[in-house]
Amino acid sequence: MNESDVVEQAVDAAHGALQAMQKADGHWVFELEADATIPAEYVLLEHFLDRINPELERKMGAYLRRIQGAHGGWPLYEDGDFDLSASVKAYFALKALGDDPEAPHMRRARTEILRHGGAERANVFTRIQLALYGEVPWDAVPVMPPEIMLLPSAGFFSVWNMAYWSRTVIAPLLVLCDLRPIAVNPRGVHVQELFCTPPAQIKDWIRGPYRSWWGPVFKGLDSALRPMVRHFPRKLHKKAMRACLRFIAPRLSDGGLGAIYPAMANVVMMMRALGVPDSDPRAKQAWQALQDLMVDRGHEAYCQPCVSPVWDTGLAGLAMLEASDGPRATLPEATRRQLASTAAWLRSQQILDVVGDWAVNAPGLRPGGWAFQYDNAYYPDVDDTAVVGMFLHRQDPVENAEAIARAREWIIGMQSRDGGWGAFDIDNDLDVLNHIPFADHGALLDPPTADVTARCVSFLAQLGHAEDKPAIERALAWLRKEQERSGSWFGRWGTNYIYGTWSVLCAFNAAGVPPEDPAVQKAVAWLERVQRPDGGWGEDCASYEGAPEGVYEESLPSQTAWALLALMAAGRHGTKAVERGVAWLAAQQDGEGRWHEKPFNAVGFPKVFYLRYHGYKQFFPLLALARYRNLEDSNTGRVEHGF
Structure with a gap:
């Protein structure tokens, strides 16, 4: 079986496995x-x-x-x-x-x-x-x-x-x-x-360090x-x-x-x-x-610390859309109906009538976001909103037009003064508060981060409204300043530098930053440098605590998928590094179309609280393999979507 057939078989199996995990009303939720x-x-x-x-x-x-x-x-x-x-x-x-x-x-x-x-x-x-x-x-x-x-x-x-x-x-x-x-x-x-x-x-109970x-x-x-x-x-x-x-x-x-x-x-x-x-x-x-x-x-x-249905549904939906896209893919009527029900479920979860805490620093802004959980109307977040917005735009931009418009309006209104986006609040960056005795966890605030900012850029760029260009340009300038010396970006909400770098390279691609750009080239060089000998990628949560960036003792499906998606967004889909990563990812799939990994893959508060999203090992590998297949079949070799 040649490489093309192996990838196609892996995509079909993963698509079926993820589809089987979908709830009757169209949404997904993982542990x-x-x-x-x-x-x-x-x-x-x-x-x-x-x-x-x-x-x-x-x-x-x-x-x-x-x-x-x-x-x-x-x-x-x-x-x-x-x-x-x-x-x-x-x-x-x-x-x-x-x-x-x-x-x-x-x-x-x-x-x-x-x-x-x-x-x-x-x-x-x-x-x-x-x-x-x-x-x-x-x-x-x-x-x-x-x-x-x-x-x-x-x-x-x-x-x-x-x-x-x-x-x-x-x-x-x-x-x-x-x-x-x-x-x-x-x-x-x-x-x-x-x-x-x-x-x-x-x-003396309250003493250093x-x-x-x-x-x-x-x-x-x-x-x-x-x-x-x-x-x-x-x-x-x-x-x-x-x-x-x-x-x-x-x-x-x-x-x-x-x-x-x-x-x-x-x-x-x-x-x-x-x-x-x-x-x-x-x-x-x-x-x-x-x-x-x-x-x-x-x-x-x-x-569980909370539940993640909106986040899981947006990401799983994007993976399903990618798997159903491209010249070799056909969208079965059953999948079409299921993704329509996914969009309907997500529209029902949009928060349109509750002015949450975010409005204290954004008065007059209409609500239009999504929360992470089933029922948390006072606290929508822009990361979920951007992901859901990208899914709805790809699934049916006409049917979902009103929901997308409200999401776009809310996200633009939530941009912080420095050009970045925090997760839940605007301009929530009074860092000195992280030094009060109560805040010994160092996570009292919600300042702009590279991964969230990148997701907002990806969403706005995918929509393509000319009037959003100033907001996008401010965000791109902020992202450039945040690039690490190594070429990577810090991942505030996912482990860690691989996650952050994937997020930003997707945003750069969506916003039209060319692969020849020095920031892109530096990030690509870092990703290729930390690729493991077996072709995959992995990163330890200890990287939040001073351990080397992008390094772990084993390759992991979710991290390998992020690295592949990043490299493909940077125009590297035909390189040896990507081919080796795709081969590793396809080889790790079990007979039921699933992947397995034990290490944690996300973070609540660095050095204090970490997370294992059980869905990441399912939908991100599917997204990466389907993206690779679609680029191989493409005339342009360019990723056309924000995510």
């Missing part, structure tokens, strides 16, 4: 997995409330034990290094489930936790979890008075200067930190053995503010607490507050602390939203 932190927090939430589901917890225990690292603790991603905060939470959860502290896996975990400084050195969110159980005093937590909810957007510490995920997590957390409830903890589980120094003897000189400045401010908080006027304090609740109430939905686990869990605990009975409709809705995050595999279970 979204994180590290031990979220399932461990969920176990502790059940014990905080005394709403224990023994069968679910038995399966979560099996999951947590399986993903324990060889080093004895828990990593943030597959085969990652020991992480103190994740390990403290996982140990605490397993002990709550009934694991004997003297069992070998618990002893190993405890030894490593103590060797790394003990639970007292865990991050802020872990110390808050410990405070809710009475394991540490509330002095272990940075001062976060609810009065900050009263600050206008012009206020330095205003929540409106923080990212969407920060606002939704903080609002109920401010109430919790003020009320200071203690977990029911029906089994009386404690983890004092995880501390190198008894918590009552610790005088600091990321800049702002760290000790804000630490001093925290120390000065701490004794003052109790003297704030009572009337002002009550007003602030009401402001927290006023913020939360309209944003509650079947998807939960912000549709992300930490905010959703904080709301459930907040309601309990406020005395809201579990039978209250609001409490029932908030609890059900958490249950909807569960993945039950029969022998084990875990809790």
Whole structure:
């Protein structure tokens, strides 16, 4: 069988496999997995409330034990290094489930936790979890008075200067930190053995390492503010607490507050602390939203950080369209109907009547975006919107014209002053806030990033409106400034430099930047340099932590697909590097038309929180192989679409 036949066979098999995964109403949704932190927090939430589901917890225990690292603790991603905060939470959860502290896996975990400084050195969110159980005093937590909810957007510490995920997590957390409830903890589980120094003897909970000189400045401010908080006027304090609740109430939905686990869990605990009975409709809705995050595999279970149906559907739809395109492809009537239903489902998810938090910095802009999840109307994001817009434009630009027009209007209005795009907010770049004690994760903000900016350029360029050229040119100038010395681009939302470079090269191609451009040539040279001997590409999440860019111990389907799509966008489809990558990708496909990979492939917050999108290994290889086939058959050899 020649190469052409091999690729065609792989495309057909992958197309059929992905089509079989589609839901009846036209959308796709795949598992979204994180590290031990979220399932461990969920176990502790059940014990905080005394709403224990023994069968679910038995399966979560099996999951947590399986993903324990060889080093004895828990990593943030597959085969990652020991992480103190994740390990403290996982140990605490397993002990709550009934694991004997003297069992070998618990002893190993405890030894490593103590060797790394003990639970007292865990991050802020872990110390808050410990405070809710009475394991540490509330002095272990940075001062976060609810009065900050009263600050206008012009206020330095205003929540409106923080990212969407920060606002939704903080609002109920401010109430919790003020009320200071203690977990029911029906089994009386404690983890004092995880501390190198008894918590009552610790005088200084907030200490470096600091990321800049702002760290000790804000630490001093925290120390000065701490004794003052109790003297704030009572009337002002009550007003602030009401402001927290006023913020939360309209944003509650079947998807939960912000549709992300930490905010959703904080709301459930907040309601309990406020005395809201579990039978209250609001409490029932908030609890059900958490249950909807569960993945039950029969022998084990875990809790997702959120769900990704809109993102999965846009990307899977683009892969299906590519596979159905080109001279050798025929679009079966069944596929045509399914993709029409996909477009209809996506149109039904567009947010047209809710003015979300983004409007604080973009007043007067009409809504028109898509959220990542099923139900998160206050928080659409431009990355999803650009991907969905490109799919709708390719699927049927006439039928989808109104949805595309509204998406275009919203994306243009969300461009930041520097020419780039953040994910959820505009001009959300007050970097100094990342140095306050509460933000020890360094991810309080949502500034413009190369991957999101590139996606917006790809969408606007694919539409081809002449009046959008100034916005595109500003974005291209911003992207050029962001190119790394190596020639790559940083991938904020996908692992990592391969993802970022793929995103930008697609945007450059869509915007008409020629392959001869020095920035393109430099990126191509980097991609070809990091290609693995077997023909594939791979990158370790450790690249977010200082490891070499674009390097891993094995080739991965999703990363190889990104590299191939990048090179083809740069006009390199006929090169040896691309041919070798295509051969590797086709050879890795199983007999059912699927690919497999274990390593994590995305990031929530670099150095803090990583993700495994289970759909990436299915739709990106299909997109890459179908693109290669179509370019081989093309008269121009040029990628004609933004993505």
